[in-house]
Every structure is written in C-alpha cells, then in structure tokens.
Amino acid sequence: MQNLEQEFLKELDDKLWKAADKLRANLDAANYKHIVLGLIFLKYVSDAFDERQKELIALFQQDGDDNIYFMPREDYDSEQEYQQALADELEILDYYREANVFWVPRAARWSTLKEKAILPTGSVLWKNAQGEDVKLRSVSWLVDNALEAIESNNAKLKGILNRISQYQLDSDKLIGLIHSFSDTSFASPEYKGQALSLHSKDILGHVYEYFLGQFALAEGKQGGQYYTPKSIVTLIVEMLQPYSGRVYDPAMGSGGFFVSSDKFIEEKATIQHYDAAEQRQHISVYGQESNPTTWKLAAMNMAIRGIDFNFGKKNADTFLDDQHPDLRADFVMANPPFNIKDWWHESLADDVRWQYGTPPKGNANFAWVQHMLHHLAPTGSMALLLANGSMSSNTNNEGEIRKRLIEEDLVECMVALPGQLFTNTQIPACIWFLTKNKAADTKSGKVNRQGEVLFIDARQLGYMRDRVLRDFTAEDLATVTDVFHAWQKDEGYENQAGFCFSASLTDMQKHDFVLTPGRYVGAAAEIDDGEPFAEKMARLTSTLKEQFAESARLEAEIKKNLAGLGYEC
Template sequence: MKSTEQQFLKELDDKLWKAADKLRANLDAANYKHVVLGLIFLKYVSDAFEERQEELLELFQSDREDNIYFLPREDYDSDEEYQQALDEELELLDYYREANVFWVPKAARWSTLKKKAVLPVGTVLWQDDAGKDVKLRSVSWLIDNALEEIEKSNAKLKGILNRISQYQLENDKLIGLINTFSDTSFTKPVYGGQKLQLHSKDILGHVYEYFLGQFALAEGKQGGQYYTPKSIVTLIVEMLQPYSGRVYDPAMGSGGFFVSSDKFIEEHAREQHYDASEQKKHISVYGQESNPTTWKLAAMNMAIRGIDFNFGKKNADTFLDDQHPDLRADFVMANPPFNMKDWWSESLSEDSRWKYGTPPKGNANFAWVQHMIHHMAPTGSMALLLANGSMSSNTNNEGEIRKRLVEEDLVECMVALPGQLFTNTQIPACIWFLTKDKANGLVLSEQKRDRSGHFLFIDARNLGYMRDRVLRDFTPEDIAKITDTLHAWQHGEGYEDIPGYCKSASLDEIKKHDFVLTPGRYVGAQEQEDDGEPFADKMARLTGQLKKQFAESDRLEAEIKRNLGGLGYEL
C-alpha cells in the first residue's frame, strides 16, 4: 500500500475511534462495539449498493454494442418517463445479486438514516405495507429498523445483525456517530489532493478490523476470545500459503484468519499479475464458534469483505456439536483457548477424532490438535496456536499423543513465540504446523521436497519488539524471516541450520529428547562473535574485575555502616 493510502487510513482510524470512544462513558467496550460495528456494517452495505447503482446507471445509458443493459432514450415519450424507467430499473433486486452486492431497502440506506435521524421523535417517516403511518421513536430504533430490513432482504444475514436499542443510548450521541461516518469519504476517497486507489470495501474492511483490535485491547482478557493479534494471523497465513481450496477454522473468533487469507490471495495476485477475484473463486471458508456474539461478528466481518462463508447453522461447541462433520479441508488454522479445562463430556469418550489417543479431560490442547487433523484433507496442512506446555507435557496421556503424532510423521514444524503477544493471556505460546503428506506424493503442483522423517524447529522468542509497556508485536521483517525459513526448508533451497534460531532434526534426535518438541532443545545456543581474545586470558581478566568489584562493594558497605552509626543508628 502506498504511503499516502497508509496515512489516509491512519488518520481515518484515529478520527473514527475518537468519535466512537465517546460512547465509553455510557457503555463498556463489550457493548459499545456492537453499536459502532453495526453502524460500520450499515455504512458498508449502503456504500456498496450506491456504487452498484452508479455502475448500473452508466450501463443503462451506454449504447455500446455489447451492452445488454442499455435503455434507449428514444423508447420513451418524455424525459420524465425515461427518468422514471431508470429509477424503476435501479430498484430491481437481481441487478445487485448478480454482482454479489447486498440488496439494501430504501429504509436501510445510509442517506435515509442520516436524513431521518435528525427529525423530532414522533415524526411520520413513511407508511408501512398496510398503509399505517410509521413514526420515529428514537435513533436507535431507526438503526434497528434498518438492520432488520437488511436481514429480511438477505437470507444469509438472518439473525446475524445485533440490535442496539437494548443499550438505551441517547439520540444525540448516535446522531454524532452517524454524522462522523457521513463526513468520511469511503467511496472515491481523496487525500492530499490526490485520488486514492482504495474502494469502499477496502476502507471499511480495514476500519472494521482496526476497531476489533481496539475493542479487544479495551476489553482485555475478554477481548482475546474473539481477536488474534494481526501479526500472528499474518505469520500463520504466510507460512501456510492458502492460494486455493477449503480453509477451516474451528475456533474462528471474529474470522481474522479468513480475512488474512483473503488479503494473502490479493497480494499474491498482484505479484503474479493475475485477477484476484478469479482466484478467490477457488477458495471457500468454513468456520465454527461457540460464542453467539462472536459468531455474529465473524459473519459481519465476512459480509463487509464480500467473502462467501459457511459458519454452520448456528453458533455451537466444536467438540460436542461439530457443524462441519464431513469437511476435509486443505488448510486448517486456529487460535483456540489455551489449556481449556471445561470441555469434556462423556459422549466424547469413544469419539473417532481421538485417533492418536484420548485427550485429558482437564485440558483440551490435544483435543484441538486431533479435531483439526480429523478435518484435514489427504494433502492438507494445519497451523495451531497452543500454550508452550503442549510441547513438553507428559501428564494424562499428552506425552503419548505427542509421541504418536511424531512417529506417524504428521509434525512438520514447531515455532516458539516470544511472550506478551496476546491481550488476554501472558502464557507463552507456540505454533504447531502439521501436514498429512510430507512426502509430497499427492501435490504435484507444489514443488516441495520429500520431508519424511525430518522436522523443523524455529525459536522465534528473541524476535519482535515491545509495542507498548504490555504488548509485544512482530515487524514485517520478523514475519518474513520465519516464513522464508520454513519455505526454504520445505523446498530444499537455501536453508541452513542457524544456532539459536532454527534446526532441521531427524526422528532419532527427537527420540533422544523423549519426544519433547520445544525448539530451544534443538536449535542450541546462538553463536557468539569471536573477539580474538583467548579464553584463558579472558577468564583471568574477568575474574580479576570481579574481585575488584567485590572489594569495592565491601568498602562501600563499611562506609554506609560508619555513616549510619554516626547518626545514632545501630546496625
């Protein structure tokens, strides 16, 4: 993205967040996110609808030979009749469905919302289908009515859009938010006197993602249930490279992995000079989420970005009510709750997913691993964020399950991550990369080498930077370093072991470590630069320095005691 576009988005983020954050005096973050994200969604569908209307109007009036939409002026007796015909055509639903644009009824359009919100309560807005007057009750009611109208007209959004009247916000606060969004150019934006190459979907998708991150920070531990840090999501997607096929996340939160996969395809298309929209037709996304609120956030996130999705019939527990029992995905990725305790049910005791051993009832880590393996296609790969304990624990059958995963050659790469990456936990984490076809015998299009019996370990604990006093983050260079290391190893081109960072190990080496998969055990210590001083000389010099420092410490301690004694203190 160009620097001008980045600056535009940064200033837009700041402006919109400051406007939204004014609601914090009335609502906590867990609630006011629904108000703000609901308005972002309404703005998006309305902008997309208006963009399609502009395209259609141009098509209706263009007499190009190949234009099937053309409405000739000469077919009508007057300009008024022609204009009426154009207006009627613009209201035909099929024109929007064919372009994968949500149909937005007049009552739900942003222009209606902005115009009607400032009217006095009790004003007649329109007449319903029965001919009765519909009066303005409140601005929150007006917004809820718009959300309801969109759901009625778009079956895929049924039950998805969260109503806001329950939060009892004052009209003037909502009008302020509506005006802020109205004052912002999401279509054909201009910054610094130049037109930007950003579409409404790009801008509002970015804003939605930014707000999710800000709300997660504001909510702390609770926010981490639906938001995985952007850099971690990007890292996993870049390592897996989901160009085409079925992508599945069994603990999807707000759908961050799907968004990042979509961006990855667009970036790859730019580099390879082909049509990203065509490539996206070869990707399908499947997700599951138990929290009903988060399930709705994810669906809205996909809708804003125009990503087709299948999140099951409802929010549901992944282990007890699998919404995709027959799915075999090409790419599986997830950031489930670490060390989840309350997950077990006796109905799971003989479950077919526990192919490598029954997971302990008090920790779901290896339940997630095996659930994801179960849903992998024969050529599939997966990436899973787990607590570090999963790499070494031997309690309650975990060690045996890990041993079988290694012996059956499913484990491909282990990445140890630095601490303080997550808003909701300080538990150190790692990434498990598994695949069913390390021999690369089934995927002819991918020129990976046969990695059978070999395992890559990456220790990334020293990478990243402190974004603030609490949170650490990865730079794009950190992500590229880890990604390039894995791909070089997979392809057998340009990879080499680096002490303290990465190591390609054999099955025998892992056996020597009792099937513990902690990268630090394999990569060893980082090489120290040789300063040319012989070891014996350096040791003598440092020992001498230490003796002098001890002597100085004793002298200072005696001086302090003498001074305190002079002041009448007994030591």
C-alpha cells in the same frame, strides 16, 4: 503513497474511535461494541453498494453501440422516463451479486439513516407494502429497521444482526455517531491533496479490524475471545497459503483467518494478474464458534466482505456439538482458547476424534489438535496456536499423544513466538503446523520431507508496539514465511543457529519427543571478530579475575569507611 495511506488510516481510526468511545460513559464495552459494530456494518455495506452503483451508472451511460447494458437516452420519450428506467435498473440485485457486492435495501442505506435520523419522532418515513404510513419511533428503531431489512434480503444473516434498541441509548448520541461515521469520504478518498487508491472495502475493513482490537483491549480477557492479533493471523495464512479448497476454523472468533485468506487471494491476484473474484469461487469457508455474540460478529465480518460462509446452524460447542461432522478440509486454522480446563463431558470418552490418545480432562489443548486432524483432508495442512506447554508437557497422557503425532509423521513445523503478542493473555504461545502428507508434490513444488520437522525460534523477532503489546513487522513475517517455504521446496534452505533447524525423527527421540524449537536450533552463532577462541577465553578470564579483585578491594574500603562512622558490617 503507502505511508500516506497508513497516515490516513491512523487518523481515521483515532477519529472514529474517539466518537465511539463517548458511549463508554453510558455503556460498558461488552454492550456498546454491538452498537458501534452494527453502525460500521451498515456504513461498510452501504459504501460498497454506492461504489458499485457508480460503476453501473458509468456502464449504463456509455455512448454508442458499445453500451450493451442499457438503452440510450434518445430511445426514451422523456428525460423523466429515462431517469426512472435508470433508477429501476440500478435496483436489480444480480448486478451487485455478480461483482461480489452485498445487496443493501433502501431502508438500510446510509443515506436513508442520515436523512431520517434527524427527523422528529412521529414523522412519516415511507409507506409499507400495505400502503400504511411508517412513522419514526426513535433513532434506535430506525437503525434496527435497517438491520431487519438487511436480514430479510440476505437469508444467511437471518437472526444474526444485533438490534440496538435494547440498550436504550439516547437518540442524540446515536445521531452524533451517525454523523461522525458519515463525515469521511470512504469511496475514492483524498488526503492532504492526494487521491488515495483505497476503496470503501479497504478502509472500513481496516476500521472494523481496528475496532475489534480496541474492544478486545477494553474488555480484557473476555474481549480476546474474538480477536487474534492481525500479524499472527497473517503469518499463519502466508505460511499455509489457502489459495483454493475448503478452509475450516473450529474456534473462529470473529473470522479473522477467513478475512486474511481472502486478502491473500486479492494480493496474489494483483501480483499474478488473475481474477480474484473468479478465484474466490474455488474457496469454501466453514467455521464454528460457541459464543453467540462472537458467532454473529463473524457472520457480519464475512458479509461485509462478500465472503460466502457456512458457520453451522447455530453457535455451538465444537467438541460436544460439531456443526460440520462430515467435513474434511484442505486447510484448518485456529486460535483456540489456551489450556481450557472445563471442556470435558463423559460423552466424549470414546470419541472417534481421539485417534492418537484420549486428551486429559483438565486441558483441551490436544483435544483441539485431534479435532482439527479429524477434519483434515488426506492431503490437507493445518495450523493452530497453543500455549508453549503443549510442546513439552508429559502429564495426563499429553506426552504420549505428542509422541504418537511425531511417530505418525504429522508434525511439519513448530514456531516459537515472542511474548506479549496477545491482548488477553500473557501465556507464551507457539504455532503447530501439521499435515497428513509430507511426500513430494510436483504441483506445489514441495519436496519429500517425510521423517523431518522444521523448528523455527521466532522469539527474538518483533518490536514493542506500546508498553504492553508486541507485534511483528512485515519483514519479520517474511523472515519466518520464507524459511518455511524454502524448507518445503528445498530452495536454498540452510539451518541457522539460533533460528531454524530441520530435525529428523532420531533428533526428536533424543529430546524425548519434546517439540520446543530452542532445544533444536541452539544458540545464535557468535559473530567472528577474528580473535581465536582460546585467546579470547584467556583474555576474558583474566579480565574477570581483575574485576573480582577490584570488587573485593572496593568492598573492603566501604567496610573500613563505615566502621570509621561507627557502623558494623
């Protein structure tokens, strides 16, 4: 069944992307993404809303005394009165919010868009609150009206949803997109004659992430500002396990870490048989983003999944305008831009966040590390992606800051990643895991790891997804995650040559406080083929001498033949 679902999702991805990509001839990726993601947003929330309505109808129409939700048909004077009462009941907002379903007003529902978009311009659509006729101006206006209706009913999205009229897209192309997005049953879909267990949230959430990835590819470096590879996000979330508490991302992009945290809760709920909706009440999401477009995308990304969030009052520079100055988070996760050069401002010179040393003005890597540590709770854990240079650079105070972090026992684990994981950069990357408390914890089962750091070299894991991009399999992610948790809990952990090593402070001192995993894990153990090392070395040396001799003989023969042809060598 899982393979069938994956096949269905891939076919859907291709179909919807081909429909959206037709806009490329009229608009560049930086602009048409707003149109496409806006429509995906409307489709997503509308489908989830429709799915909840069907559940409510089933509850309301239960027979007998078991129906505590709605009066039975026989208690109404007419079928018309019953149907009207049923329709009115379905419009009560609390029924949706209690199930963590996004409230969608009538004007923003997909059925309204599909029905009204094909009408001629100037047609009367409905009457407004003042009893005046509202007429169709254009299909773009109809979509913008839907987005405005959603904002007016959901205070957290006020000013967030991008209007599309500004892009002056032809109505026929918009109608084509609406019909393309409509031409699939997202609720309880069937594929190749089999019912799939995917809900609209599963399907359109997947499509949303797929489109973000495709736009990142289309836009190149700039597009990657809001997209972190899904497998990397999953790896960090699975290692940190943000199950409850305050979760913070100071460079949140489109909010991928928050989405993955929510999925983590859902998966654990299924395995451990608890209520995921109830568990979500124990999670608080905080984020910050400087790019205004990306800040809006993140808010949309949370809304379509029913995740409550606090992204500050506005998009803002994390260093210069911290939107959460008093936050102390239980989990901090981020993929900040690598090696930013133009981040410094003189107002940051004596900033309270630089507890372990002032970061260099020409590179923000250790500014990100210390900003995140500043916002970390006393028992919190954090992870961030950084360029590999952060593990070994000694220029402009970076080596001293790294040394302080190690001596203060803040570094928990270092993971070296393979190349070609990112759409927007070829810079090799690593993951830093830090915590303020490595003492034993009976609640979580963690043992005392004070004075130790786990090094994992994952550079040999993964596969080439295409000619350009590398990715991790689920088995790769489990390999890294399981080793980390086994080390934390001392459950069968062993050092593995070429892959993982638990280092002491003395070990790191010997390596001048360089944190590159390759220095600690060593080379992979050679497979024992039963041949003693001394004999194998003698045999290989003899073979090499024979090959050198043969090479010299062939070279002499070639020179002799060339000389016979009149060529000098």
